[in-house]
Amino acid sequence: MQDSRVDSVDILQVSNPRFRSDRPDRRHRMLSAMKYASPTTVAEAVDLLDSEPDARVYAGATDLIPQIRAGRPEPAVMVDLKRIERLCAVSSRGSTYTVGAATPTADICAHDGLAAAFPGLVEASGLIGSDQIQSRSSWGGNLANASPAADTPPSLIVNDARAVIAGPGGERTVAAAEVATGPGITSLGGGEFIVEFELDEPPARTADAYLRLIPRTEMDIAVVGAAARVTLDGDGKVSAAAIALAAVAPTVVRVPGAEAALIGNEPAGDALAAVEAAASAATNPIDDKRGTVAYRRQVAGVLARRAVSIAAERARERGGQS
Numbered sequence: 001m002q003d004s005r006v007d008s009v010d011i012l013q014v015s016n017p018r019f020r021s022d023r024p025d026r027r028h029r030m031l032s033a034m035k036y037a038s039p040t041t042v043a044e045a046v047d048l049l050d051s052e053p054d055a056r057v058y059a060g061a062t063d064l065i066p067q068i069r070a071g072r073p074e075p076a077v078m079v080d081l082k083r084i085e086r087l088c089a090v091s092s093r094g095s096t097y098t099v100g101a102a103t104p105t106a107d108i109c110a111h112d113g114l115a116a117a118f119p120g121l122v123e124a125s126g127l128i129g130s131d132q133i134q135s136r137s138s139w140g141g142n143l144a145n146a147s148p149a150a151d152t153p154p155s156l157i158v159n160d161a162r163a164v165i166a167g168p169g170g171e172r173t174v175a176a177a178e179v180a181t182g183p184g185i186t187s188l189g190g191g192e193f194i195v196e197f198e199l200d201e202p203p204a205r206t207a208d209a210y211l212r213l214i215p216r217t218e219m220d221i222a223v224v225g226a227a228a229r230v231t232l233d234g235d236g237k238v239s240a241a242a243i244a245l246a247a248v249a250p251t252v253v254r255v256p257g258a259e260a261a262l263i264g265n266e267p268a269g270d271a272l273a274a275v276e277a278a279a280s281a282a283t284n285p286i287d288d289k290r291g292t293v294a295y296r297r298q299v300a301g302v303l304a305r306r307a308v309s310i311a312a313e314r315a316r317e318r319g320g321q322s
């Protein structure tokens, strides 16, 4: 590809001996020279991706580089999305927030408006990795990486986030829930990438929460993650609810049975017991070193119930009971 915006640089050449190991399970592949492109507009990025089918977008590269080191194919060109202003901007117009898909999660966590409107989604963002990881990681990468255990997708989904996608056919908007279709698989077409997310300000007496369980105190991925959003009516009864679980199936699982059990009821007692049972039953988890199937099922129920309680308490604090 002949383009002034594409440099052939050994940016990712790793010669640090700490990446070498005699242990096969610790052996990281040395990266070869890859071309690097840094478009500054969405249109430039679309053109680049259109002219080089083996190009790959990235934002923080906190998933992509470890995956390439672990043996996934190297793209011909790495397309850095972080130089595109629109992809790193947070704005609000009317009752809608727009969050650039490459915005560092650290910036999202520091955004007072987002933290007030979507406390659970911001909590989920703040759980990703460490300060260093959060200075690079993004919602776009978290969603498009399509890990079943990713922390922000359940919260994006309960808040009905929309993803604005650019590609050779122009721009289109889809529900964030429709982006990941399986582990590592998305519905994005060739040359398409997520530009930004749109989130409508929650209605009155509405709040969200996110909880996850990890085997260690930090820097691990979820055994189970649970996001909930609850709207209360003037009597403190639930008038709308959304619950979504991570790490219990190939993609995020919505729990309509739990949502239905809450409607018309106070978020307590039998209604919460029904949430727990429905959330456990909705799971289809795997057995791995982080947890057995039975353990994940049980934890999913417990976290869903607790997330609903926290979301309801927050909604109440926003004036849920007259």
Ligand SMILES: Cc1cc2nc3c(=O)[nH]c(=O)nc-3n(C[C@H](O)[C@H](O)[C@H](O)COP(=O)(O)OP(=O)(O)OC[C@H]3O[C@@H](n4cnc5c(N)ncnc54)[C@H](O)[C@@H]3O)c2cc1C
Residues within 6 Å of the ligand: 056, 057, 058, 059, 060, 061, 062, 063, 064, 065, 066, 081, 101, 102, 127, 128, 129, 130, 133, 136, 137, 138, 139, 140, 141, 142, 143, 144, 145, 149, 150, 151, 152, 188, 192, 193, 194, 195, 219, 220, 221, 222
């Ligand atoms: C030490 C460590 C700890 C971690 N802890 C957590 C954790 O606790 N929770 C968690 O959920 N994740 C965790 N992660 C994974 C990772 O940090 C997150 O998934 C992060 O949000 C990825 O964002 P990114 O911008 O770095 O993605 P990138 O690595 O840049 O991209 C990831 C994938 O998405 C694609 N992509 C990126 N941006 C876009 C876009 N705008 N449109 C379309 N495709 C795109 C890339 O091509 C790539 O396939 C951790 C990673 C590390 C290394």
